[in-house]
Amino acid sequence: MSIEIRGIGKRFGNFVALEDISLHIPTGELVALLGPSGCGKTTLLRIIAGMETADVGQVLFAGEEAAHVHARDRKVGFVFQHYALFRHMSVFENVAFGLRVKARKVRPAEAEIRSRVTALLKLVQLDWLADRYPSQLSGGQRQRIALARALAVEPRVLLLDEPFGALDTRVRKELRRWLRRLHDEMQISSVFVTHDQEEALEVADRVVVMNQGRIEQIGSPDEVYSSPATPFVYQFLGNVNVFHSRVHGAWAEVAAERPEGGPESAVTAFVRPHDIEIEHHPLTGGLEATVQEVHAIGPWVRVELAHASELIEVELTRERATILALAEGQLVWLKPRQLRVFAAPGKTMEEGGSGI
Amino acid sequence: MNGRLRRVNAEPRWLRALLLGVGLGFLFFFLALPLLAVFVEAFAAGWTAYAGALNDPETRSAIGLTLLVALFVLPFNVVFGVAAAWAIAKFDFRGKSLLITLIDLPFAVSPVVVGLVFLLIFGAQGLFGPWLAAHDIKVVFALPGIIIVTLFITSPFVARELIPLMQAQGKEEEEAALSLGASAWQMFRRVTLPNIKWGLLYGVILANARAMGEFGAVSVVSGHIRGETNTLPLHVEILYNEYNAVGAFASASVLALLALVTLLAKTVVEWRMRRENSMLLADLPAEES
Structure with missing residues (x-):
């Protein structure tokens, strides 16, 4: 079922949680709401679920206005960050809950409930835990039970609030792939909230990047990563590789390309750390820098360099690092392979402009 | 070493x-x-004297009245306590801190003052006195008065016990129940109530102990009519003032027994609560599969 969000706004006192959010989620798509904490992504999810009401705007399910549809009638499966399993019920009863509370006329018979719950537990590969209590399960198991519970009522939409946020890295990666497979099998629309860009890029069909109650960019994982629409998206979607330097004008020349507006107007250039080339000999238009530190981190070697007063991070492959054999205090030349230039925002523009 | x-x-x-x-x-x-x-x-004068003292009609009536008052008061305490704790723990609204303060009021006011206040409201010269007299309704110096002051005195116990518990549990489980299609009553009955049952029972036990033992406030509004408006604590005092030591202590022993039973029940409930809490806080087992 498709979800249409039109001009949603929400305030908590003086705090603007959401401002003029519009978004269309077609049937069958898996969408990630990505942003830093406090950006309004969870509020938006709760508004879709009907647990929070928007001050302005509309939510439409399959084209139908949902404002007067109570949370319990929305047929929305909701998965909480901290699982919210019913602690006094066994795993089986947790999953059966949604079926047991149905009105008598539509409630399935006990045998039917049994077989459906067992099938769901098999789907999440935890049928052997049916008689346990939530407190006896690990975090990853709890979250899979929470998913099975949400799926029991055959929701038209699945909403997940930081579903893997409380889990450790290995379990998180495993559950991510599992969620993706599950979504594809179930043929429903899913929206999940995350602050982990890797998670969003890996799992989602489309990523909605949010910041301070607004949508910064909507696009496929590849789009938002390779052509970020705003400086915020650029910085937020960098994983640990994010590199942002606020060099004006000069950087544009380094790249041998002039951004629109020319050197007179101040700009901010963004370069990913792995998009910088280091050479021992001077490069035309290259930037002179001193090696400060060299760390090997997993498959990468991270080099910190100083150019004037600025710190620059570069990531090299291990092979390249071995060839370069960088030593601390060494003078080298840098050249970005790829960069992206944004006009500096208001205030910086004036300052930067007069400075150059 | x-x-x-x-x-x-x-x-x-x-x-x-x-x-x-x-x-x-x-x-x-x-x-x-x-x-x-x-x-x-x-038991100073032996078993028979003890049994005789308890079998005294006035003593039996006092015991009966005390149980009757508790029977009236406790259901109200449960409803009020759960409702207040629910509102405070799960919702944000204007005047919330005022409500919390109000709930604590009966703890802060001296019971004798509470008795006097209700005397001033329902007594013959009181606010509703003439109206009540005109309709031939007896509140003060009768059962309704005793129940009203006991209600006032015991009202905070359940709410006080439940508020921190419900706040700690948060409202996610309730929201989960709603999103799964549960009605408000189903949510309360199947999710909220099982989660708070031990805390609720604990509050009820405390409220019960106070309801049966309350002296000051009841003393003011009861009128000490023997065999009619004398609760057990009042009865003990009267007997003692009449130098009927065996009678006084026999009645007191009933109260003491009630207290012991309460303590036992409280210990059991506390033990159960702790066990459930430790189950909830138990370390997660290692990730399997």
Whole structure:
């Protein structure tokens, strides 16, 4: 079922949680709401679920206005960050809950409930835990039970609030792939909230990047990563590789390309750390820098360099690092392979402009 | 080596003995001895005298009245306590802190003052006095008055017990129940109530102990009519003032027994609560599969 969000706004006192959010989620798509904490992504999810009401705007399910549809009638499966399993019920009863509370006329018979719950537990590969209590399960198991519970009522939409946020890295990666497979099998629309860009890029069909109650960019994982629409998206979607330097004008020349507006107007250039080339000999238009530190981190070697007063991070492959054999205090030349230039925002523009 | 470690980690032997002695001595003189004295005095004239004193019609009526008051008061306490705790723990609204303060009011006011307040409201010269007299309704110096002041005195117990519990549990489970299609009643009945049942029972036990033992406020509004408006605590005082030591202590022993049963029940409930809490806080087992 498709979800249409039109001009949603929400305030908590003086705090603007959401401002003029519009978004269309077609049937069958898996969408990630990505942003830093406090950006309004969870509020938006709760508004879709009907647990929070928007001050302005509309939510439409399959084209139908949902404002007067109570949370319990929305047929929305909701998965909480901290699982919210019913602690006094066994795993089986947790999953059966949604079926047991149905009105008598539509409630399935006990045998039917049994077989459906067992099938769901098999789907999440935890049928052997049916008689346990939530407190006896690990975090990853709890979250899979929470998913099975949400799926029991055959929701038209699945909403997940930081579903893997409380889990450790290995379990998180495993559950991510599992969620993706599950979504594809179930043929429903899913929206999940995350602050982990890797998670969003890996799992989602489309990523909605949010910041301070607004949508910064909507696009496929590849789009938002390779052509970020705003400086915020650029910085937020960098994983640990994010590199942002606020060099004006000069950087544009380094790249041998002039951004629109020319050197007179101040700009901010963004370069990913792995998009910088280091050479021992001077490069035309290259930037002179001193090696400060060299760390090997997993498959990468991270080099910190100083150019004037600025710190620059570069990531090299291990092979390249071995060839370069960088030593601390060494003078080298840098050249970005790829960069992206944004006009500096208001205030910086004036300052930067007069400075150059 | 071992000896030195012990000296570093523990107080000297004499200090430990002194502290333990003071603690146990206090327990004995102020808690155990009085309790013992009640039963010793009650049985001072033998079994038959004890049984006779309890079989006295006025004593039996006092016991009956005390149980009746508790029976009226407790259901109200449950409803009010759960409703107040629910509102405070799960919702944000204007005047919330005022409500919390109001709930604590009965703890802060002296019971005698509470009695006087209700005397001023329902008494013959009171606010509703003439109206009540005109309709021939007796509140003060009758059962309704006793129930009303006991309600006032005991109202905070359940709410006080539930508020921190419900706040700690948050509202995610309720939201999960709603998103799964549960009605408000189903959510309360199947999710909220099972989660708070031990806390609720604990509050009820405390409220019950207070309802049965309340003296000051009840004393003011009861009128001490023997066999009619005398609760057990009031009855003990009357008998004692009449130098009927066996009667007074026999009645007191009933109250003491009620207290002991309450304590036992409280211990069991506390044990269950702790066990459930420790189950909830138990470390997660290692990730399987």
